[in-house]
Amino acid sequence: MSTSAVATLRWNEVALELIDQRVLPQRLDYVRCGSAAEVAAAIRDMVVRGAPAIGCAAAYGIALAALEAARRGEAVEGHLLPAFDLLAAARPTAVNLRWALERMHARWRALATAAAPSVAPELLAEAMRIQAEDLAANRELGRLGASLLPQSARVLTHCNAGALATTGHGTALGVIRSAVEQGKQIEVIADETRPFLQGARLTAWELQRDGIAVTLIADSAAGYLMSLGQIDAVIVGADRVAANGDVANKIGTYPLAVLAQRHAIPFYVACPVATIDATLADGAGIPIEERCAKEVLGFAQATWAPSGVAARNPAFDITPAELVCALITERGVARPPFGASIAALLSRSG
DSSP states (O other): OOSOOOOSEEEOSSSEEEEOTTSTTTOOOEEEEOSHHHHHHHHHTTSSOSHHHHHHHHHHHHHHHHHHHHHHTOOHHHHHHHHHHHHHTSOSSOHHHHHHHHHHHHHHHHTTTOOHHHHHHHHHHHHHHHHHHHHHHHHHHHHHHHTTSOSEEEEEEOSOOSGGGSSSSOSHHHHHHHHHHTTOEEEEEEEOOTTTTHIIIIIHHHHHHHTOOEEEEOGGGHHHHHHTTOOOEEEEOOSEEETTSOEEEETTHHHHHHHHHHTTOOEEEEOOGGGEETTOSSGGGSOOOBOOTHHHHEETTEEOSOTTOOOOOBOEEEEOGGGOSEEEETTEEEOSSHHHHHHHHHHSOO
């Protein structure tokens, strides 16, 4: 098949269920979240990851807090305010998390003084709309991005910007899926993406399920393949894009962009408009999450570093706008100069 049917997150009437991305590809398990605190923990602990997916999960976390207030017969404000703070702090870099929470907060305030029993279903409906709109956005940006690829192409991607990082179809992988649906011959080169191995564990798993040709490489092999002329394009997702086009994405993205420019290979970024943070003039203002150093020392039960060695684990890096050939969104494809083209995208109705 050419489009992913994987349900990264699903509502089961009383709780949110999330694919546990920590145990893929060995197992396909779901984690049940019955409260905002459990959703926040799932986001923080990488059960769910990817900017659009964690934004959508956070929206459901707010709905769960409202449902809890209704069940207890308590004031909704006492449940929602702590939930907003808890979820907002779960991960700092991806702006979709803040965007989704702001939208849920606006919906709550629009309900004015309504009691918890009537607020809860409205907030749940809003979370469902966010989920549906993300899937529609991915479909549209995938269609627009596919037109940038030739009939036959070898495409390098980094981390996982597929269905697992969104509510379906994907951003970078959405472009690839849409190109395959159009009959193009696409082979994907997937970086393993150290240290959490999202490319090796997640991207390769998704593409195999869809029957899309994928070859896994070590992160450090990308430049060599480019020098051989074996990569035709690079497509990545994003966790936050500044107003000038600077891009925060998984650590290791910046060197890929440098290598792509060196070898005259187009470097594309695919993301929904919700990933653009117009409040930031450039990437210098994007907070970069630094995760536990233990993730660098080993994975799962394996440890490969000597005991006591110091390690750093920045989770993201910033790719300067001048290294990006195009920003692919559901509202259109922005090209340099990004200050003007991004402003034009944001001025269009969604």
